[in-house]
Amino acid sequence: NAGVTQTPKFQVLKTGQSMTLQCAQDMNHEYMSWYRQDPGMGLRLIHYSVGAGITDQGEVPNGYNVSRSTTEDFPLRLLSAAPSQTSVYFCASRERNGVSVNTGELFFGEGSRLTVL
Amino acid sequence: KQEVTQIPAALSVPEGENLVLNCSFTDSAIYNLQWFRQDPGKGLTSLLLIQSSQREQTSGRLNASLDKSSGRSTLYIAASQPGDSATYLCAVRHGDYGGSQGNLIFGKGTKLSVKP
Numbered sequence: 001n002a003g004v005t006q007t008p009k010f011q012v013l014k015t016g017q018s019m020t021l022q023c024a025q026d027m028n029h030e031y032m033s034w035y036r037q038d039p040g041m042g043l044r045l046i047h048y049s050v051g052a053g054i055t056d057q058g059e060v061p062n063g064y065n066v067s068r069s070t071t072e073d074f075p076l077r078l079l080s081a082a083p084s085q086t087s088v089y090f091c092a093s094r095e096r097n098g099v100s101v102n103t104g105e106l107f108f109g110e111g112s113r114l115t116v117l
Numbered sequence: 118k119q120e121v122t123q124i125p126a127a128l129s130v131p132e133g134e135n136l137v138l139n140c141s142f143t144d145s146a147i148y149n150l151q152w153f154r155q156d157p158g159k160g161l162t163s164l165l166l167i168q169s170s171q172r173e174q175t176s177g178r179l180n181a182s183l184d185k186s187s188g189r190s191t192l193y194i195a196a197s198q199p200g201d202s203a204t205y206l207c208a209v210r211h212g213d214y215g216g217s218q219g220n221l222i223f224g225k226g227t228k229l230s231v232k233p
Contacts, residue, residue, distance in 0.1 A: 033220065042225040043206070058220065090160060092221075104149055104168075104210070106221055108161040 002026050006091050006109035013081040013116045021076040021112045023091030029107075031094050032074040036060065036087040037111075043090070049074055081116045088113050119144045121209055123224035130197055131232055138192040138227045140207035145185045151221065152181050152192050153206045161206065165192070197231045204228045 007022045025032065033048035045058030049068040063085060065077040074093075078085060091109045120143045130136050140150070149168045153161040165174045165181040167190070173182040180193040190207055208221040 035223075040225070043208075043223040045220050048220060092161075105163050105166045106151060106208075107163065108153075110160040111158075 004091055004093055004107050004109035006089075006112050008112060009110065010113050011115070013078075013114065015082060015116060017081050019078050019081065021078075021089055021091075021114070023074045023076065023109060024072050025074075025091075025093040025107070026072065027093065027107065028071060029093035029095055030071065032068070033058070033092050034064070034066065034074070034076045035090045035092065037090060038087050046076065046089075078114075081114075083116045086114060086116045119209060119211065119222045121207060121222050121224040123205075123207060123227050125227060126225070127228040127230070129230040129232065132197060132199060134197050134231075136194050136197055136229075138194070138205050138207075138229070140190040140192070140224055142188045142190075142209050142222075144211075145188050146211060147185065147209045148211055150181075150183055150190050150207060150209050152179075152190075153208065155204045155206060155226070157203075164205075194229075197229075199231050199233050202229055202231050 004025045030051045034046040035043045036046055037043050044060050046060055046064050047058055047066040049055045052068050052071050055066050055068050068074055089112045092106045094106045122141045124139050147169055151166045152164045154164050155161050165176055167174050167181055167183045178195040183190045204226040206223055206226040208223040210221050
């Protein structure tokens with residue numbers, strides 16, 4: 001059981017380039033989300049999705065696009081990379097609504113480390 | 118707006134000591150609270166999840182408590198070991214209201230160092 005898989009693990013971009021960070025989960029989770037983690041800022045939500053075809057903005061959505069065509073995949077697109085987008089990006093997923101005691105747990109990928117020069 | 122605070126930001130203890138990590142939140146209307154561990158250069162690993170109706174959860178040497186009315190949670194680590202060295206984060210989830218769909222709001226973490 002792979003859980004949440006993110007690719008690539010490391011990426012270096014030049015300012016203005018575009019790229020897509022991939023996220024896939026094999027747990028049939030409806031809810032998926034993208035966070036960025038920066039020193040002194042903690043984890044901040046970029047975008048999230050509660051199911052295929054449904055996405056919404058989080059706290060820091062500017063400069064990023066997402067789509068959710070399948071339950072399994074939730075790619076994050078950087079349209080025109082800027083140095084301020086240098087960060088570690090995490091994808092996370094969970095069941096949408098947990099009704100039993102131990103559901104609702106959020107599972108994270110290993111992260112994608114992005115540097116924008 | 119919900120804010121989550123973790124104090125202290127860093128903690129260094131000798132091996133074998135029992136310790137408590139603190140997490141406070143400003144809005145008590147939470148759905149659940151989750152404690153995570155993050156090793157350097159790695160992702161977040163879930164340690165314990167406490168639903169809003171629960172007071173505590175235990176897993177091995179870890180015990181997490183929740184006091185919703187006072188906006189506090191603690192993570193107790195018994196008999197600490199060097200392998201416990203990591204950053205510990207807490208995160209609160211609101212109920213499925215408005216447009217948030219129950220997103221997690223994170224504290225900035227406590228960096229724990231357990232010295233042999």
